[in-house]
Structures are given as structure tokens and as C-alpha cells.
Amino acid sequence: MGKDRISVQKIALIGVMAALSLGIYAIEAQVPSPNIAGIKLGLANVVTLCAMLFAGRIAAGFVLGIRIVLAAAFCGTFISFMFSLCGGFAAYAVMCLLVNRFDKKQIWVVSVFGALAHNAGQLCVVAVVLTTQIGAFIPYLVISGIGSGALTGLVAQRLWFSPLRRFEVKK
Numbered sequence: 001m002g003k004d005r006i007s008v009q010k011i012a013l014i015g016v017m018a019a020l021s022l023g024i025y026a027i028e029a030q031v032p033s034p035n036i037a038g039i040k041l042g043l044a045n046v047v048t049l050c051a052m053l054f055a056g057r058i059a060a061g062f063v064l065g066i067r068i069v070l071a072a073a074f075c076g077t078f079i080s081f082m083f084s085l086c087g088g089f090a091a092y093a094v095m096c097l098l099v100n101r102f103d104k105k106q107i108w109v110v111s112v113f114g115a116l117a118h119n120a121g122q123l124c125v126v127a128v129v130l131t132t133q134i135g136a137f138i139p140y141l142v143i144s145g146i147g148s149g150a151l152t153g154l155v156a157q158r159l160w161f162s163p164l165r166r167f168e169v170k171k
Contacts, residue, residue, distance in 0.1 A: 071084065111156060
């Protein structure tokens with residue numbers, strides 16, 4: 001058995017976290033958002049960040065990818081898939097770079113940067129798809145990114161320091 005094999009425990013954790021993330025996404029999709037396009041809490045990101053903490057970066061990438069594909073299949077459109085894909089993986093890349101550079105008591109900071117990267121990824125889709133001026137959205141997206149990123153990061157941070165930590169899978 002090579003070192004490259006993934007454990008059954010990690011596969012199960014990825015499946016549970018992907019399902020939880022998809023469920024949170026579906027519930028949040030039913031909540032009306034403010035009149036400003038693109039602003040949501042992004043609570044499914046709590047699960048992605050927890051997956052990164054509990055099971056590692058690769059597992060978190062699988063959780064995110066599974067959620068994006070299944071969310072688009074069950075309750076999305078091609079354009080919502082593109083927004084989720086570009087925003088989600090921009091956030092994922094930034095969080096991968098920062099998660100070990102901050103103390104575990106500052107996970108919320110990692111999440112804020114992830115949320116800002118998510119908004120930047122979505123703005124790239126807007127720039128390609130639409131011909132309208134996207135500059136008007138930037139201040140609102142920065143403010144919402146900081147707020148939602150801090151909220152989701154604080155939740156993930158709280159979960160890291162909870163009894164759930166015993167379920168951490170060795171990376």
C-alpha cells in the first residue's frame with residue numbers, strides 16, 4: 001500500500017462534509033438576498049474551511065468541488081456554476097496559501113481573505129459575461145466580503161476549538 005492512498009476515514013469525512021456543505025448552500029439559496037447582486041453570507045464556506053483544518057487542503061478541494069458541481073446540477077444554472085466555480089476556487093486558493101500562515105485563533109482572517117478572493121473571482125466572471133461597469137459593485141462586495149468572511153471564519157474557528165476537533169484526520 002503506497003503513501004498516496006487516501007484513507008477510508010478521510011473519504012467518509014469528505015462525503016459527509018460535501019453533503020453538509022451542499023445542504024447549507026441549498027438552504028442559503030432560499031434566503032432572499034439584499035438588492036445588491038452577489039451578496040450572500042456564504043455559510044457553505046464554513047464547511048470548506050473546516051475541511052481544510054480537519055482533513056487538509058486536498059480534502060477541502062474535493063469538498064468544494066463536489067458541492068459546486070452538485071449545487072449546479074440540483075439548483076443552479078450554467079452561469080451560477082461559473083460564478084461558484086471561479087469564486088469558490090479563487091477563495092480556496094487564497095485560503096490554501098494562508099491557512100498555515102495564521103494562528104488557529106485567527107482563522108477568521110483567512111476566511112476574510114478567502115471571501116474577498118471569492119468576490120474577485122466572481123467579478124472576473126462578470127467582466128467576461130457582462131458589458132456593464134463592474135466598478136460600482138466593488139465597494140459593496142469588499143464590505144460584504146469582509147463581513148461574511150469574518151462571520152464564516154469565526155464559526156469555523158469556533159468549530160476547530162470545539163469537541164469536534166477529535167474528528168481531525170491526519171493529513
